Amino acid sequence: MFQKNPMSNRENGHEPETIIAASVKVEGDFASQGNVLIEGVVEGSLKTESDLRVGERARIAADVSAQNAVIAGEIRGNLTVSERLELESTARVHGDVKTKVLIVASGATINGRVSMGSEVEAKVTAKAEDRSGKGLRVAAEKLRVAEPVEKEPAMAGEEKVKTVNPFFR
């Protein structure tokens, strides 16, 4: 997912990449155009137009949006990934998940709705800094699920907990 390139940032057209180490906390509306690696604490909202990696020790209390993501830590918030989402065995997601392709390792936890399919169109519009200067807002304009991968009968009173795992059908 993360490609090595020895050329300078400007030559590559590289967007800046962000690393939040374990000893750092970010509060507010964090947005990036480049890849993001989180090992620390994030509260508020987290958005990247590229790839996101959440390390095992990371604690995120925010709605998260990315193009591709690999999650090994904890997220308390909704997770929207426009392409591919991979949950490693230590991943714990407490919120709704929306993605096109989902890979879940044994041991990963999702407590929330999972929406996915062959055609998941998520238009995420990043508005420019608003007039009040209070920062970026991410608005999901349109989300359409064409063909759900699995259909489970909904039982009355039962919270929908759905994991997509080919080994348990």
Next chain:
Amino acid sequence: MYYYIYDTFLTDKKHERTIAEIETRLTDLGITGKIGRLTAFTNAKGLIRDESKRGAQTIVVVGNDETMAKVVEGLGDAKVTLGIIPVGTPTSIANALGIPDGVDACDILSKRVTQKIDLGVVNGRYFLSHLRIPGGNVSLESDGKYRVTALSPDCDIVISNLRGTGERQETQGGYCAGDPMDGWLDALIEPRPGSMGGFRGLFRNRHDSVASVIPFRKASVTSPEPISVIADGKAFTNDSLSIEIVPDRLRVITGRERVFAA
């Protein structure tokens, strides 16, 4: 037209021979020019202002990192090309620009390979290389959008525009912090040197030694106590810091061994 700014310490006898060799080499290369000296009564800002009005297009700093910091700080609105002949220590800024120490720098100067680089501004004063802010109770707020705080008091915040030689901080995706031509400043939150040792170091996880890299264009640094800052080797203190990037602000003469690509 070249204008050479000599720092005060160059009057010391131990630099006499080096200066003589440099001046001879400059004569041989045909790039001599007027000389101005930094003293208790003259500062870089005044010298640059006066000489650029008289037509000086290239300002050459003769000295160390601190000399470079004084000259960059005094640039003001002057549109000049900056060169450096490193003499004395430390000379990390010159080395990062690919300029060797002493007489060899004259040949680089005569080749006039130039790059346009970004400059950082902190509270209205330019800096070229980096700011170092001791950690503790300090937070960085980027454009009013989000705030970054170091959870450990043993961290320093380094705002990097031009990284030093041997300090390549590259992410897995290939983005390199401290590139002075990318239009970004990089906030590096890193463990203070020496803080990982001793009794506490025994209980530290290896993850604690990884530096955070946070690119930004504009940010403020706040703290309940006055903030001590070292900007390009010069120390000052302020209650808060307002930091931003000025892209492509300065044309500098560089050598082949510079730490950034064209």
